[in-house]
Amino acid sequence: EPEVTQTPSHQVTQMGQEVILRCVPISNHLYFYWYRQILGQKVEFLVSFYNNEISEKSEIFDDQFSVERPDGSNFTLKIRSTKLEDSAMYFCASSYLAGSTFGSGTRLTVV
């Protein structure tokens, strides 16, 4: 069964550093998403991406965040200057129609 692949599975970074989280969505999917889950809390929507542009974003997705689909297969989330409160599990998801397939997540720890 097709999978959404995320790398790395764990990332530790120092506060103020830039991080890039990488995702390879399912190849025929058209819609791409990033969500985050702070430890012990629910999954929160960050951003959706369609036709090479952001289609929707939440209030969490401020100027520190950006997304890109640089080569038609990868889908990245960049955090420009990480803060302690950015520590969370970040999930990539993709969909063709309704119902997203989620990746296994990247656990980001900001120290």
Place this chain on the structure above:
Amino acid sequence: AQSVTQLDSQVPVFEEAPVELRCNYSSSVSVYLFWYVQYPNQGLQLLLKYLSGSTLVKGINGFEAEFNKSQTSFHLRKPSVHISDTAEYFCAVSRGTNAGKSTFGDGTTLTVKP
């Protein structure tokens, strides 16, 4: 805008007992509904989804859910649970179009005891 309420934060049950995890939603438009399972330190796995048609939806691992439009509910059930069903379960809703963000509930921790 949509919202999801999972009515129970924790559900402890004994092995081989039936279980129901409750989910209510609110939306001003038609919706799609989903249940995901998350095992410790792992990602989200889709259990089942309701898009249209039959209101009783069967998913993986013996789970099923029933969409009730009048009660705006989408409760998840399993007639006989196993120890391996111990996990966090999330109900989610998205607007009833081809694609869109999912809004998740707070989650229900299912603990199956021997």
